Amino acid sequence: DTDPNFHVLILNEDDRLGFESDLRTLVPGIDDASVGAFLNVPRDTLCLVLAFSQDGRPQYSQAVALIRGEHPDLMRLACIHEELAQGLGLANDSPQARPSIFNDDEEFGLLTTHDELLLKMLYDDRLQTGMDAAQATPIARVIATELTNSGPV
Incomplete structure (x- = not known):
């Protein structure tokens, strides 16, 4: 796909902390609060997805999932399952x-x-x-x- 709208990132702590410019490239116009949520993930948050809509529309137009690279394989797989499903629209x-x-x-x-x-x-x-x-x-x-x-x- 030449214009993907869902990015799944498996990053270790150092990579994530240095990812701001890449994140802003992946999600043009991303607000500072979302960047902060991505960069400053609490230790007890295993993984997360940020989903975005455009112009106040009720559907997602783009999503970025963060999976911690430090996780063991099975936990990483569980995070991928959950964050993909949440980024597809089952958010809560x-x-x-x-x-x-x-x-x-x-x-x-x-x-x-x-x-x-x-x-x-x-x-x-x-x-x-x-x-x-x-x-x-x-x-x-x-x-x-x-x-x-x-x-x-």
């Missing part, structure tokens, strides 16, 4: 999302079948960006029924 962690990597109890390290179904629903053409809950709920119920009645994901 929720304790009600079970079984899922989208809760902060870290019980699940990789995408679950439930997570895969949520992503399929999110990208179903019948759901449109900007729908409110009253518009989206009946359509989401139909899609969920179709997906769960069609056999394995």
